[in-house]
Amino acid sequence: MAVPVRNSESDEAGRSVPPGRPRPLDVVRRWLPRSTFGRHALLVLVGAVAVVLVLETTSPFRNSQFATLSYYAIAAAGLTVLTGLNGQISLGHGALMAVGAYTTGLLLGSAGPPPLILVLVVAAAVTAVVGVVVGAAASRLHGPYLAGATLAFAIAVPGLAIYFDGVLGGEQGMQIDSPRAPAWFADAIYFLSANEMSGAKYLAYIGWATLLVVLLLLANLAAGRVGRVWRAVRDDEVAAELAGIRPGPVRVLAFTVSAACAGLAGAVLGIVVRLAAPSGFTIVLSLGLLTAVVVGGLGSLTGALLGAALLVFLPPAVTNLGTAAGLSGVAAAELAPLVYGVVLVLVVLLAPTGVVGGVRRMWQSIRNGAGRSGVGGNGRERS
């Protein structure tokens, strides 16, 4: 257990509040569950309620944007764990999403498709298996070598869909029948909100339910022993080895978990987009995910969520700004990638911990100013 972790802020699970130092937050904290899992579960429950609230009060277009947001966020959450906590970069997560999406398409397209939940689980499992293979190769590579190898992976995988076009539909892709809301679910939502269930909204519910489960699992994984070991390997491989950790399997495990998330994301993407096609999984997707986790704050699940939101809401906003500023349609459309690229560079140069890191630092300096020590549980690396 006692792994030498350089930034050892992780263990706060059983810490008691020092007596005689009442702080405003303590009142709140006393009401929270003591166990990490309990706290995370509470957060997720609150999140679930928020999701219902938001989806039921927003327009169908916003619903569809939230559905999009959910699959970006699932993939980004998996990537941020890999890159932020374990220090492995991957430019191949778009390709892993393709594995999940094509698996989903094949399952839903078969005669007598299995229930949706099973489809999602199988998609995650298949992608995890691919993740083990890629991860095993990746575990021996570092930095730029790893980046280049995963880049080649991202470029290579879509070609397989064209080579096996009999099964996978070739360049024009494989149509996916997106599931319709079961009656009980539509009834439940109607009971809560008096709103009818639309297709887009149901897809958003699927996406967000998946996302919340993924966040819960990842948050617990990151807070527990596994997370500490990942960080230990990231921070100092030699030290970790001295402490009896074998870095290879640890890296493979991190890659596998991350790949499973990417597979789930791909499955949700397939259902939401209704198509799995090679042109949907280009290197642009992988780079977009990387942008999301870097801008949000590497290693932070909240950051992954924020970054994914950026991927969904930024391009239309920037394009509209460009059009409003009098640019031609084509030039305005190119503004979004330009902003992505510039933001990516600026964040690394000016705020390497991303949005979440920046906010946390501000918050801590406020607290330090108001009530001295910053020893509370707020220095954590995750949400």
Place this chain on the structure above:
Amino acid sequence: MQQFLNVTLTGLSQGAIYAAFALALVLIWRSTRIVNFAQGSMGMFTTYLALIVIEGTGSYWLGLVVALGAGLLLGAAIERLIIRRVEGGPELSAIIVTLGLFVAIQALAAILFGATFRSFPAPFDLRGMMVGGVNVALTPFSVFVIGSVVLVMAALVALFRFTDVGLRMRAAAFDQEVSRLLGVPVGPLLTLGWALAAVVGSLAGLLIAGGSLVYPAYMDPIIVYGFVAAVLGGLDSPGGAVVGGLAMGLALSYVSGYVGSELVAMAALAILVAVLLVRPHGLFARTAARRV
């Protein structure tokens, strides 16, 4: 037989281009221990500048000079203003910064120069030559391509091996602290390394464009294949980059010609993984594996 010969020859001239690109990557790797994923975008940008000059003046060679000069300035500027701040930091920061530059420069080019296809002239004949009454897929232009790449490689080897500047650049790359203590002006040397690499990258961009079409993303495949070529040879070795580039060109040409062009990228991946698993630092790496 003739098909084999032609597939081989086109593979070689394509490989020369991968080699040029890989050389640029090697140069930056040797000076700053960074893989510049923005290399392709930078080369694309200077190639567009060359195209503007060529269309304005009608002189290919003037365009070439402008592109190489612009590459020199662009490389130096990017190193000095952006890369300097992530050098020696976490590997991840440098990778992400260069990826960000890659995306940004490409989008900027699309806005400035438009996203349409444009043809790019070549200074030499594009017709295949007749050798002993047989058509061979070797054009005067591909001879020019191969010749330039060999020349650049020789110049780089000479620079690193026989000149004082080259020695200092190697020292600065190997250990900045010690080099500084020994009085090596590390900062300017790193800038120089990037500037030279950008010149080579611009040359690669021009050679690929010659007698073919350009659009803002035309360098994208080269980034991957050039990177694989550089890794094949070992990121430290200019000679290895050339061998790796030619090997990639040949292998991919055969795969495309005899198996299927959709598997070219898969073949590149397979080669890369196979080599990295056997020799994690490339075929020609001489330095022992460094633990980071």
Place this chain on the structure above:
Amino acid sequence: MDTVGSRRRLRGRAAVLAVVAVVALLASACGAGGRPSGEEGGAQPGLTPQSVKVGAHFPLTGVASPGYSDIPTGTKAYFDYVNAHGGVHGRQIEYVFRDDAYNPTQTSQVVNELVLQDQVFAMLGGLGTPTHSAVLDYLNSEGVPDLFVSSGSLLWDQPERNPQTFGWQPDYEIEAKIIGKYVAENFPQAKVGLFLQDDDLGRDAEIGGRRFLDRQIVAAERYTPGNTDVAPQIAALQAAGADFVIGFNVPSYTALSQLQSLRLNYDPQWAYSNIGSDPALVGSLLARFSEGAVTDAGLLDGVITTEYLPSVEAAGDPWTQLFTRVWQEHGTDAELTNFRIYGMAEAYAFVQALQAAGPDPTREGLVAAVEQSGAQMEGPWLAPYRYSEQSHAGISGVKISRIVGAGTEDLTPVQVTDNGDAPITPHPGPASTPPANGIPVPPTG
């Protein structure tokens, strides 16, 4: 695990439950009260007495954007022209096109935006097979008219499954059939090689071509879009001894295949399908190699191709004259191209469909109007549409022509056919001419 701890934990759980219960209550209260007061019955999305909103998705960025990003600018110019002349039934056409970068995931997003946010009345000319496939089900389940998809795939002609979707250009299969028959009749001794884009374009075309040429085909080589090194494919065609090569590819690959053949000293008779032959684009691409071997624009001279729209070089064609005028008045500074003429022709057809739907169009009415009167619509297209309740297939034929200099000369009159083993017949009747004001004449009665 002392008692204090577990008591705390219990209290914690109670708190969780309380919070959840309160929020759930709040949620249901909000939901029941917060429902928007429904849409007024009968109102048509995107339609007001003054305007009608039309949406489209095109690749404006990315690898597929060169050339194709011109199309919506042509469409927009023609709509602006119509708007300047009073619109359709007094309505101004508001045309919104969004970028999908030829990425189906993005197509799905931007079409959601067009349908739900912009509330378009109909879609027009969405480009690309993989991209438009991603929104096919969605548009049909939402009941959005999906007119004139810019792709020659056969997917758009499935009236039972996709009642809202209509094809537009001649599909790749019938085009290949007509080329195949021409080659079989005029070059019976030729050893034919096929140069195919490895997607529905190449696949449908191979089916059509083999109907007449199966015996003569000696090689079929496929390239993957995006991989610009076509040398291995051309070398294989050469090795197979093909002396007549038919290319079903996009324009950039026409240029690439020509340059590559030059390198290999390979000189068969070339034919390119319409989509890849655009003489203006390919010619300008090839003409620019002035310091190399391609000293004249004549590299494409003698190449056989097909046409179903007037080309920008046909200065004498009254339709080209009309579109040139429209582009001068409402276009940008850029040149008029065949892609822009394509966009204008789609816009012209859409104006006709909207006219036919009457002064108070509905989405159902628009679809019905195309099914009923679509086959009679006259415009710049050389052969009529195949629209009916049973067919949503687009233009029914092409003419075979030969590229000469910057223009073309006809080799055959316009020929029409249908998919499968439908016979190929010459299209009777004179070519249509545009109305004087350049706006389609509304059908009377």
